[in-house]
Amino acid sequence: MALNLHDIDRLFRRHGHTQYTGEPVTQLEHALQTAALAEQENAAPALIAASLLHDLGHMLEESDDAHDTHDVHATPTMAGIDDLHQYRILPFLRSLFDDDVLAPIRLHVDAKRYLCATDPAYFSTLSADSVRSLQLQGGVFDERQATAFIALPYAADAVRLRRWDDLAKKADFATPDYAHFSRYLERCAHN
Numbered sequence: 001m002a003l004n005l006h007d008i009d010r011l012f013r014r015h016g017h018t019q020y021t022g023e024p025v026t027q028l029e030h031a032l033q034t035a036a037l038a039e040q041e042n043a044a045p046a047l048i049a050a051s052l053l054h055d056l057g058h059m060l061e062e063s064d065d066a067h068d069t070h071d072v073h074a075t076p077t078m079a080g081i082d083d084l085h086q087y088r089i090l091p092f093l094r095s096l097f098d099d100d101v102l103a104p105i106r107l108h109v110d111a112k113r114y115l116c117a118t119d120p121a122y123f124s125t126l127s128a129d130s131v132r133s134l135q136l137q138g139g140v141f142d143e144r145q146a147t148a149f150i151a152l153p154y155a156a157d158a159v160r161l162r163r164w165d166d167l168a169k170k171a172d173f174a175t176p177d178y179a180h181f182s183r184y185l186e187r188c189a190h191n
């Protein structure tokens with residue numbers, strides 16, 4: 001079940017070219033743009049690694065599926081399903097990375113619920129697909145939920161990741177390549 005760095009590389013090579021449905025980017029472009037924004041803001045290596053990997057859960061089921069890969073990348077929210085990608089990936093990465101990588105990945109969906117509750121301007125910046133998935137993911141946090149969330153370890157990192165995530169859907173955003181960012185994975189991975 002555990003993935004190594006080679007497996008992660010292979011998932012991106014196999015599935016990275018697929019369109020991130022509902023957005024003008026591929027899965028790989030979205031990952032690279034998120035990581036590039038993190039790097040531009042001098043995030044710690046672990047948070048850059050988390051940014052690169054935050055949606056790997058979307059690519060996971062395709063890695064061992066036997067069915068046609070044509071529509072498995074279609075945004076699950078289109079079908080009214082929350083694919084829980086932020087949790088599904090964790091068992092596969094747990095032996096490879098520490099919480100400074102894993103927790104921001106796990107919390108990046110709840111970070112959207114937090115930001116919607118605490119930043120009035122934030123909601124208007126969300127893409128249509130992100131608004132649709134928000135409801136499936138439990139909706140906007142109330143005040144008590146928001147307070148509890150931001151007190152969690154790595155919640156602040158997850159909020160930073162989330163803002164890069166939301167900006168990383170641009171058709172014309174040139175980034176360094178995968179090999180550049182995979183160095184952060186190597187730095188953070190257990191040997």
Ligand SMILES: [Fe+2]
Nearest residue numbers: 054055085108
């Ligand atoms: Fe995500």
Ligand SMILES: [Fe+2]
Nearest residue numbers: 030054055165
């Ligand atoms: Fe994302």
